[in-house]
Amino acid sequence: MTSRAEGDAVGDCRGERPLRRDAERNRQRILRAATEVFTQRGLDATLDDVARQAGVGVGTVYRRFPDKETLVAELFQDRIDAMVAVAEQACAAPDPWQALISYLEHAAASMAGDLGLRQLMMFATYGKDRVAYAREQMRPVVSKLVERALAEGTLRHDFSPTDIPLIVFMLASAGEYAGSVQPDIWRRYLALIIDGMRAARGGSPELPVPALSPGEIEQSMRAHGQRSSTRRLNARAFAFSS
Incomplete structure (x- = not known):
């Protein structure tokens, strides 16, 4: 029989993988968007521009890349x-x-x-x-x-x-x-x-x-x-x- 603590631990582990996959998908989406933005507009483009191109919130960009x-x-x-x-x-x-x-x-x-x-x-x-x-x-x-x-x-x-x-x-x-x-x-x-x-x-x-x-x-x-x-x-x- 699995204790509640053990069940919580299993649940946490099961929930962690999709989160990591989502985070990696967002990261790759940001990198693809940044490639398009910086290639076409140069380094004057901002992280806000990258976020718009990626279709994510600017906070998501800053969590992956602090600057x-x-x-x-x-x-x-x-x-x-x-x-x-x-x-x-x-x-x-x-x-x-x-x-x-x-x-x-x-x-x-x-x-x-x-x-x-x-x-x-x-x-x-x-x-x-x-x-x-x-x-x-x-x-x-x-x-x-x-x-x-x-x-x-x-x-x-x-x-x-x-x-x-x-x-x-x-x-x-x-x-x-x-x-x-x-x-x-x-x-x-x-x-x-x-x-x-x-x-x-x-x-x-x-x-x-x-x-x-x-x-x-x-x-x-x-x-x-x-x-x-x-x-x-x-x-x-x-x-x-x-």
Whole structure:
């Protein structure tokens, strides 16, 4: 015979599993909604926006993710890891030139189609530790891709590994600018840039200014991120006072 206390314990255990399943379903629904919201609207979107997209109360979102930083960090971790993995795989490809171009195309495609990822990697407004980790992981691999193509003689001699992130950001920005008309326009400019990257017979003319150093890249991203944050704050203040 089961005592009342034992029956209560069994009842609690039986009731716990559906609750856990419901909680996990809500969590996955929130992550799917956040993917759609941040991909299309960028990191200015709020947890309220995510809740509306998910069809749940904002309190449900906050119970799963205490702040936007936590949600963004979890949401983009897989995408950051995937970019690192693609760079590592490209390093193992037998053709140095094609390996470099394939990585460049993959990185541009990833960011051109995902406003949130682009903002995350460009400005590191959220998930700073993860973004810094991704950059530290990618820097030596991207440098190796560039060095292999330089050694092969297919890449112009004055090309620098730090040119890669700026080219990717430029291409992604072109895709955003013309996204409502021709979202793949960045591919046109990638083809033009690739032609400019090739080592010309008889030597290529020197580029007019040197590449940024890794420290200057970081400084530029921080400054741009701070300006973007200031603009967002000013816009919110204006909207509040209107």
